[in-house]
Amino acid sequence: MQLMRLLLCAAYLLATAAAAAPLKAVFIPKGSTQIFWKEMARGAEDTAKNLHIEMVWRGPSQEDGVDAQARIIDFYIQQKYSGIILAPNSTAQLDKPIREAINKGIKVVIVDSPLTGQNTLPYVGTNNKEAGALAAAQAAKDFPQTKKILLLRYSAQHGSTAEREKGFLEHIHKLLPNAEVIDTQYAGITMQAAESSASAILSRIPGIDLIFTPNESSTEGTVRALKAKNLTGKIHHYGFDFNHKINQAIKDGSLNGAVIQDPFLMGQKAMRTLFELLEKKQTPALLETPAIMITTKNINHPEIRLKTDPFLKLYPR
Structure with a gap:
């Protein structure tokens, strides 16, 4: 009888300890340097704190680090984390570690860039194809006489930018059918590589x-690159995403406009979705976050400043 009481007491203590153990999640971004990811981290951390989730933010230094992401996933599988939020650096090459995580009972949410085989994993991100079309619509409206367009692609591995490029390409062909479009050139992963490629x-x-x-x-x-070649204003330029340099370029007219996302909201929604999965609640397969077009004409509007000020005030350069 005494042994039975001891066993029941031990079982109760173990159950209580398990119930009290905090949920642990790792958020694995594509890279660690761009302000976009830092703002996404802020949104995720804000939500994790409110939901009493211990969050680790760990990503590769560069946005071509597919092997690095696979190693990070494997490490946190071994550490028995409850959940993983992943912005994949490849649409297809991370299937094996993702499958392993799922088989171990770890909940997975995909953010920013969709996988080729999304299966049943929830996805949180911008409608990138529509966002690319937004840039095309603005460019065609501003410069309807354009004759020769360069679509400077980012990386063949990344689903998010590929969708933006597709949206821009399809829409610009419709809006400016007589313009020649060059769409086989790649910028490279870093800002320095992009400058060199563009030049x-x-x-x-x-x-x-x-x-x-x-x-x-x-x-x-x-x-x-355009500034270095004295081509600012002679070649019109529409971009994507936001930081101090992009803000200044729009204000001084060297960049005609940029589509910006809401990475803070993206981080919030991704962490909330992971929590709901861990709580065994039903979650939508797709949660879209907004994108807006910023130009020299609207960059100082109050509703635009609400979106851009966090980039400028929280991350001094």
């Missing part, structure tokens, strides 16, 4: 009069 392309291909760049590093790098 080389501009030297090699004459007559370009409009450029679209699909993310933060490609946009900033192309702004720098």
Whole structure:
């Protein structure tokens, strides 16, 4: 009888300890340097704190770190974390570690960039195809006489930028059917690579009069390349995402406009979705976050400032 009481007491203590143990989640972004990811981290951490989730933010240094992401996933599987939020650096190459996490009972949410085989995993992110079309609509409206357009792609691995490029390409063909579009050039992963790529392309291909760049590093790098070649204002440029340099470029007219996302909200929704999965609640397969077009005409409007001020005030450069 005494042994039975001891066993029941031990079982109760173990159950109580398990119930009291905090939920642990790792958020794995594509990279660690761009302001976009820092603002997403802020949104996720804010929500994790409110939900009493212990969150770790750990990503590769560069946005081509597929193997690094796979190693991070494996590490947190071994650490028996409750959940993983992943912004994948490849649409297909992370299937094995993701499957392993799921098989171990870990809940997974995909954010920012969809997988090729999304299966039943929830996805939180911008409607990137529509966001790319937004840039095309603004460019065609502002410069309907454009003859030669450069779509400077980011990386073949990334689903989010590929969707933006697709949306821009499809829409610009409809709006400016007589314009020539060059869409086989890639910027590279870093801002420095984008500057070098843009500079080389501009030297090699004459007559370009409009450029679209699909993310933060490609946009900033192309702004720098145009300035270095004294082509600012001669070649129109529409970009994507936001930071101090992009803000200044829009204000001084060297960048005609940029589509910006809401990474803070994206981080919040991703963490909330993970919590609901852990609580065994039903979650939507798709949660979209908004994108808006910023131009020299609206950048100082109060509703735009609500979205851009966090980028500028919280992350000094």
